Amino acid sequence: MSVRGISPAQRDEKRLRTLVTPEGLALPITIAARTARAGALVIDFMILLFSLIVVQITIYYIARGLVQASGFDLDAMSSSVLEFLGICMAIFVFCAWYGYFLVQELGPRGATLGKRIVGIRIAARAGTRLTPEAVIARNLLRDIEIFYPLITLLILAVLAERGEPIGVLGWVVTGWFALFLLFPFFNRDALRAGDIIAGTWVVERPRAKLAKVLSVEGAAAAGGASEATGVRYAFGEAELSIYGEKELQTLERMLRDSPPEALAAVHATICRKIGWDPGAGDERAFLEAFYAQLRAKLEADLRFGKRKADKFA
Structure with a gap:
């Protein structure tokens, strides 16, 4: 049967699973669609990016006003001071990036804002409660799967535009990115590498109202x-x-x-x-x-x- 010939009900039925809890209860769940997971990631990324830009601009103007009010000469700042400020900003971005996912996914809803918007959440495949180790593992692996190769490809594109030789490195990184991007299509539970390592899967979340x-x-x-x-x-x-x-x-x-x-x-x-x-x-x-x-x-x-x-x- 072709993909066009499969009805939405049949596609949903293929995503039905049974989760067995430690108490021995068999609970019916539905694996989240791959498109829903991608949409949630895009929403989360846009929320983070917009928030970081707003925070950075706000801090810049507040600091600028304080410095001007004190009469301090910005041009007289040493390079070590600027490097220290850059390190502080990098630490802030790191904490915001990982804290956004960890705090929300370790909460009772097991979902970030993006996941909640599209109606999905994370669950442990063993039926137990999500552990910090599992959430940390799947989020670290996500960067290795998606964001690191994307950033590397962007840097290589800039170098190539400047005429710098990059050799076969571009093809290697593209293969790396494609491998992990297509990974959920090669298993029936739509698991990415981070889910396999962490022992989690992403399922549809019932609406909050009774x-x-x-x-x-x-x-x-x-x-x-x-x-x-x-x-x-x-x-x-x-x-x-x-x-x-x-x-x-x-x-x-x-x-x-x-x-x-x-x-x-x-x-x-x-x-x-x-x-x-x-x-x-x-x-x-x-x-x-x-x-x-x-x-x-x-x-x-x-x-x-x-x-x-x-x-x-």
């Missing part, structure tokens, strides 16, 4: 009471506080689509976390009641300006 109310004819609609056993499930503040919006949306998807075996695993995990005896045979009613009460709590918190994005928030 999903529509789950329509069920069970415990969620009966005030927490089970139709099968008559047991009424009621959860306290501490028990409902272990999860946030992300887990609520995951639970909703599983109640809609998952088989009884998967629901039993989720039921056992939640019971273990809140200290309940899991029992057996009434898993769906338990989860429906837990879903309804968790949703009610999160919505009530939102009205008072409190938000819990996920269990880590």
